[in-house]
Amino acid sequence: MQEFKIADQTYTSRLLIGTAGYPNFHIMTESIAASGAEIATVSMRRVKFTNTPGENLFALLRERGMTILPNTAGCFTAKDAILTANLAREALETSLIKLEVIGDEETQFPDVEQLLRAAETLVKDGFTVLPYCNDDPITCKKLEDIGCAVVMPLGAPIGSGMGIRNPYNIQIIRDLVQVPLIVDAGVGTASDAAIAMELGCDGVLLNTAVAKAHRPVLMAEAMKKAVEAGRAAFLAGRIPRKLYATASSPQDGIIE
Numbered sequence: 284m285q286e287f288k289i290a291d292q293t294y295t296s297r298l299l300i301g302t303a304g305y306p307n308f309h310i311m312t313e314s315i316a317a318s319g320a321e322i323a324t325v326s327m328r329r330v331k332f333t334n335t336p337g338e339n340l341f342a343l344l345r346e347r348g349m350t351i352l353p354n355t356a357g358c359f360t361a362k363d364a365i366l367t368a369n370l371a372r373e374a375l376e377t378s379l380i381k382l383e384v385i386g387d388e389e390t391q392f393p394d395v396e397q398l399l400r401a402a403e404t405l406v407k408d409g410f411t412v413l414p415y416c417n418d419d420p421i422t423c424k425k426l427e428d429i430g431c432a433v434v435m436p437l438g439a440p441i442g443s444g445m446g447i448r449n450p451y452n453i454q455i456i457r458d459l460v461q462v463p464l465i466v467d468a469g470v471g472t473a474s475d476a477a478i479a480m481e482l483g484c485d486g487v488l489l490n491t492a493v494a495k496a497h498r499p500v501l502m503a504e505a506m507k508k509a510v511e512a513g514r515a516a517f518l519a520g521r522i523p524r525k526l527y528a529t530a531s532s533p534q535d536g537i538i539e
Contacts, residue, residue: 480513
């Protein structure tokens with residue numbers, strides 16, 4: 284299935300998972316385990332820092348050998364995102380940062396101007412930047428040119444579960460950028476994750492689809508299989524779409 288590389292780190296799982304919104308801490312940990320993910324993203328502005336035995340999220344993720352990917356969720360300006368990123372680097376001793384700069388609270392769409400400004404500053408400061416952005420090929424190309432390690436266009440608004448609303452833009456982005464392409468936001472069920480991978484994405488980052496499912500642990504397992512199946516289908520190469528039928532059985536040797 285090929286290895287998945289971000290900057291200088293190699294992973295076997297192409298599924299990245301969030302840690303917010305689960306019914307309880309136990310279900311969250313079981314869901315993360317079932318997903319097979321090796322990268323977990325954590326909101327620095329919303330996570331509770333605790334030393335309660337069995338409920339220290341950062342300690343748990345490290346014990347499992349997972350990569351912690353702090354994010355700047357809840358930031359509406361480049362200034363706030365840069366500050367949050369620096370706090371994350373100091374607290375967690377990592378240069379990885381999932382960069383989010385939101386432009387509208389209702390839709391949670393990114394503020395592209397502020398995002399580009401923050402990305403440029405953080406890259407210059409030595410961060411490995413994974414930016415959440417619109418499904419706009421030009422924005423993604425600009426982020427790559429700045430030096431971001433990956434580009435992470437949304438499939439649909441955060442938490443909407445609408446799936447990949449514009450697969451054609453995702454395909455264009457795939458053709459345009461050389462860095463890894465990860466769909467971030469909008470995935471609602473396993474088929475959405477499979478479609479993202481069939482389009483040629485290198486990975487899928489999701490949270491709500493698992494956390495808010497009726498059975499989160501089972502959905503996490505489904506997402507794992509969907510990402511694997513979608514990647515295999517992409518590598519295998521689908522048949523062309525045709526308007527009319529083509530007989531699957533050979534015509535030669537038919538008994539008259």
